Amino acid sequence: MFYPLAIYLSPEKKFILEFKEAIIFLDPRNLENIAEFTDKVHKPVNIMLSGKESDLSISDLSEMYRVIAPPIQSFYHPLVSIYREEETVFLTKNLLGYFLNPPTIDRENNTISYFIFLTTTQLEVLYVPRITFVANPPNVDIILTYKHVLDQAKKFSEKPNNIPKYLGGTPQWCIVLSKKDSVEPPIIYINRKKYGVYRHLLEVRIREIRS
Numbered sequence: 001m002f003y004p005l006a007i008y009l010s011p012e013k014k015f016i017l018e019f020k021e022a023i024i025f026l027d028p029r030n031l032e033n034i035a036e037f038t039d040k041v042h043k044p045v046n047i048m049l050s051g052k053e054s055d056l057s058i059s060d061l062s063e064m065y066r067v068i069a070p071p072i073q074s075f076y077h078p079l080v081s082i083y084r085e086e087e088t089v090f091l092t093k094n095l096l097g098y099f100l101n102p103p104t105i106d107r108e109n110n111t112i113s114y115f116i117f118l119t120t121t122q123l124e125v126l127y128v129p130r131i132t133f134v135a136n137p138p139n140v141d142i143i144l145t146y147k148h149v150l151d152q153a154k155k156f157s158e159k160p161n162n163i164p165k166y167l168g169g170t171p172q173w174c175i176v177l178s179k180k181d182s183v184e185p186p187i188i189y190i191n192r193k194k195y196g197v198y199r200h201l202l203e204v205r206i207r208e209i210r211s
Helices: 031-038 058-064 147-156 160-167
Strands: 005-009 015-019 023-026 045-048 066-069 080-082 089-092 095-100 115-119 124-127 139-146 170-177 182-184 187-190 195-200 203-208
Touching: 005 187, 031 045, 031 058, 139 147, 139 195, 147 160, 147 170, 160 170, 170 203
Parallel strands: 023 045, 045 066, 066 080, 124 139, 139 170, 170 187
Antiparallel strands: 005 015, 005 195, 015 023, 089 095, 095 115, 115 124, 182 187, 195 203
16 A cells, blocks of 8 residues: 555664655764665655754765754754744645744753644644643644653643643644554554554544565
8 A cells, every 4th residue: 555654763763754755854863874775765855853962964964965954053054954933844846844943841951942844735744852832732643752752741741631732732643752662542652663644534544564
């Protein structure tokens, strides 16, 4: 079955999103892993940085791939595409992206991190690198985040149904980078597995892709 979106992890455990016409790496850390992967694919590769600290050399990275970043001083480079908050990032004809900067409530973590919102004609995906607080979180199809972020959201939330307020969106599915693979609807913990995502009427469905 053809999936409009496949979600899996790189060897360094970072999200890779494979759409029909493009591939997006979210906050990668290792240039060699990107190069090894892209040698096997024939789609445009985009690197999207949320603002989290990275070991990557921006100059080396931007010479090989399209690097897209929010307006953070350390990302400024002649070859890096810098986009303002909520400015439309045209990735392909049918794939758009946006950097969002909802309120920061984790005062112990001073690292600037933008959320990344990706939308196609079929799916809406929100990448959540940190907790926030949004009183009326919008509905989205999928949230991508980390286990420590989800754990923080649970800690701040007094009730389970308040967790979306601390993730910045109410998802049909939440895909969480973890040390294990397991499914606890509506949460999928991902490590080694690969998942295909598609829409059936108003429902978003996710299926494991077996190689």
